Amino acid sequence: MNAIISPTTTMSRTDAEARVIHTESSAPKPMMTLRNVSKGYGSGATRNEVLKGINMNLRDGEFLAVVGFSGSGKTTLTQLLAGLIRPDSGEITMNEEVVTGPSPDRGLVFQNYSLLPWLTVRGNIALSVDRVFRHWSRAQRHEHVDKFIEMVGLTHAVHRRPHELSGGMRQRVSLARTLAMKPKVLLLDEPLSALDALTRSVMQDEILKIWEEERQTCLMITNDVDEAILVADRIVPLNPGPSANLGPAFTVELDRPRNKTELNHNERFKQLRNAVTNYLVAVRQKSRRDEAAQSTQVRIDRPNISPKDLSLSGRTQL
Numbered sequence: 674m675n676a677i678i679s680p681t682t683t684m685s686r687t688d689a690e691a692r693v694i695h696t697e698s699s700a701p702k703p704m705m706t707l708r709n710v711s712k713g714y715g716s717g718a719t720r721n722e723v724l725k726g727i728n729m730n731l732r733d734g735e736f737l738a739v740v741g742f743s744g745s746g747k748t749t750l751t752q753l754l755a756g757l758i759r760p761d762s763g764e765i766t767m768n769e770e771v772v773t774g775p776s777p778d779r780g781l782v783f784q785n786y787s788l789l790p791w792l793t794v795r796g797n798i799a800l801s802v803d804r805v806f807r808h809w810s811r812a813q814r815h816e817h818v819d820k821f822i823e824m825v826g827l828t829h830a831v832h833r834r835p836h837e838l839s840g841g842m843r844q845r846v847s848l849a850r851t852l853a854m855k856p857k858v859l860l861l862d863e864p865l866s867a868l869d870a871l872t873r874s875v876m877q878d879e880i881l882k883i884w885e886e887e888r889q890t891c892l893m894i895t896n897d898v899d900e901a902i903l904v905a906d907r908i909v910p911l912n913p914g915p916s917a918n919l920g921p922a923f924t925v926e927l928d929r930p931r932n933k934t935e936l937n938h939n940e941r942f943k944q945l946r947n948a949v950t951n952y953l954v955a956v957r958q959k960s961r962r963d964e965a966a967q968s969t970q971v972r973i974d975r976p977n978i979s980p981k982d983l984s985l986s987g988r989t990q991l
């Protein structure tokens with residue numbers, strides 16, 4: 674299994690793709706909603722419109738994967754959902770209430786772990802637990818931290834500091850820290866992209882196992898189509914920017930628990946992988962064509978000067 678998004682092939686949209694495109698009508702209640710959300714950075718000539726007119730529902734209890742190329746605005750989207758940044762226009766709601774800032778109800782796991790280097794595994798997790806569950810007794814909080822350290826298999830490393838951990842272990846701490854806050858919505862921003870392939874594969878199974886126990890509403894950003902199909906109920910592509918919007922949602926109709934080895938031989942898995950990959954490749958190519966067309970329209974005024982002759986005419990060559 675390895676279909677990291679890479680625009681190498683072209684194919685038109687298939688019937689299979691058309692079949693898996695989800696219809697919103699039978700959808701259960703949304704936990705989070707984005708209505709016509711746009712976000713850009715900078716101003717004037719250097720203004721960068723990143724997301725434009727995003728409409729999306731994150732349904733209660735679902736695992737949604739957003740797939741897209743680097744730089745398309747995936748982190749911007751997760752930060753908007755987390756409430757770390759505000760949209761320029763449009764509205765983001767959670768249970769019908771407008772999101773105006775960060776909240777422990779929305780736990781975010783970053784790509785680059787972001788652990789405090791001077792704290793141990795326990796210290797990093799306890800910091801969040803102590804803040805969110807202030808009203809609990811010390812013993813209760815201690816037990817709670819232990820439970821999540823065990824859940825991610827780090828009981829043996831509880832006193833180690835981040836520099837004494839491998840990348841996979843650091844990401845486990847980061848995951849445990851967020852899960853321990855018991856957020857209603859789990860936002861995972863490419864949590865596995867910095868890991869080597871083997872560790873990534875192990876972590877995919879762990880995330881899936883934890884999610885199957887907890888069944889939290891979860892949005893995971895990824896650049897790996899296979900990973901998205903393995904974990905998600907629905908996959909939504911983020912089209913390439915600038916002014917990126919979302920593509921059609923693909924429903925993942927594969928029984929759980931899912932097993933990678935078995936999926937590799939599953940026809941439905943292969944069809945879906947092709948459909949999502951072909952969609953992404955097609956939108957990427959269209960975006961490149963649009964970019965090229967735009968750049969030929971730009972008129973460059975050349976300066977009205979001619980080069981000075983610097984050759985030493987008349988000088989004898991030795």
Ligand SMILES: Nc1ncnc2c1ncn2[C@@H]1O[C@H](COP(=O)(O)OP(=O)(O)O)[C@@H](O)[C@H]1O
Nearest residue numbers: 714715721723742743744745746747748749750
């Ligand atoms: N704080 C910021 N200030 C200015 N530009 C930013 C900022 N954050 C992201 N960008 C730009 O917005 C675009 C999308 O970035 P990002 O959301 O990180 O994409 P992705 O996560 O898909 O790689 C990129 O062109 C990036 O350079």
Ligand SMILES: [Mg+2]
Nearest residue numbers: 747748749863
């Ligand atoms: Mg990103």
